Amino acid sequence: MCTEKKGYMHKAIEQSVLSVENGGGPFGAVIVKNGEIIAKAANSVTQTNDPTAHAEVNAIRLASSKLNTFDLSGCEIYTSCEPCPMCLGAIYWARIDKIYYGNTKQDAKNIGFDDSFIYDELELPLEKRKIKTTQLERKKAQEAFNNWQLKEDKIEY
C-alpha cells in the first residue's frame, strides 16, 4: 500500500489517540478528496451527548458541510476502525468511493464496543431482534410517499 494512503490512515489514527486523551471514544476518521484531507474527526458521543457522533459520521458531516453537498462521490474515508452498521450506512448514503480501516470490528468487540452485535441483529428478521419492532398505520404512512412521487420539483438523493 502506498505511503500516501498510510499517511492518511496515520491522521485518522492520530484523531483516535487524541480522542482518548480528550475523554472521547478511541476512534478517528479522515475524508480525502483529490489528495486533500477535507475533514478529520474523532468520536464525540460522550462529550456531545450524541449517540450518533461516531468518528465516521462526524467526518461525513464536516466534509458535506465543507463541500456544501450531501453527495461525497469522489471521496475516500480512512477510519481507525472498521465502521459499525450505522457508520457503514452513512458511508453508503454519502456515496463515498472507498473505505480504508485499521482495527477490525473484532478488535472493537475485544475492548467493549460490540459493533458485531448490531451487525448480527440487522441480519435477523424483525421479529427475532432484541429491540421489539412493530408495524403500525402503514396505509396512513403512504401519504407522504404518494406525495413524494407526485412532486415534480423534488430533490432526489
Add this chain to the structure above:
Amino acid sequence: MCTEKKGYMHKAIEQSVLSVENGGGPFGAVIVKNGEIIAKAANSVTQTNDPTAHAEVNAIRLASSKLNTFDLSGCEIYTSCEPCPMCLGAIYWARIDKIYYGNTKQDAKNIGFDDSFIYDELELPLEKRKIKTTQLERKKAQEAFNNWQLKEDKIEY
C-alpha cells in the same frame, strides 16, 4: 394496537408529509418517553446538505440533546418508515427500547430509496461489497485501543 400508539405514529407521519411540502425527503419520526413526545423530526438531507440527516437520526439527536444524555433507554421511536441500516444502528447505539414503523423498506424501494441495497451490502463479506474496503496499518491503529483499555477515568457508552 392502542389509540395512544397510533396517535404517536400519526405525529411521525405528519412530519413526513410536512417534509415533502418543505422540500425534504418523505420521512418523519418522533421519540416518546413516559408518554410524552420529547422529539419530532423529519428527514433534512437535501436542505442541510447532511447525508446522515435522516428523520430517525435527527430525532435521536434532538432527544439526546433535550435529555442531556447519549442513553435513550426507556424511549420508543415511531418512524413513518422502517429504518435503514444507518438509522437502525443509531437506534441500537441510543439504546431505544422499541421501534414502531409505518411503511416498509420495500415501500421505500418502490419510490426510489434503496435501503434494501444497503441491507444486502452489509450482509456481504468486505471483499464482495460495492464500496472497495481495504485494511491498513492495524498494528498502529491499536494504540488508541490500548490507551482506552488502560484509561481509568473513561466514560463508557
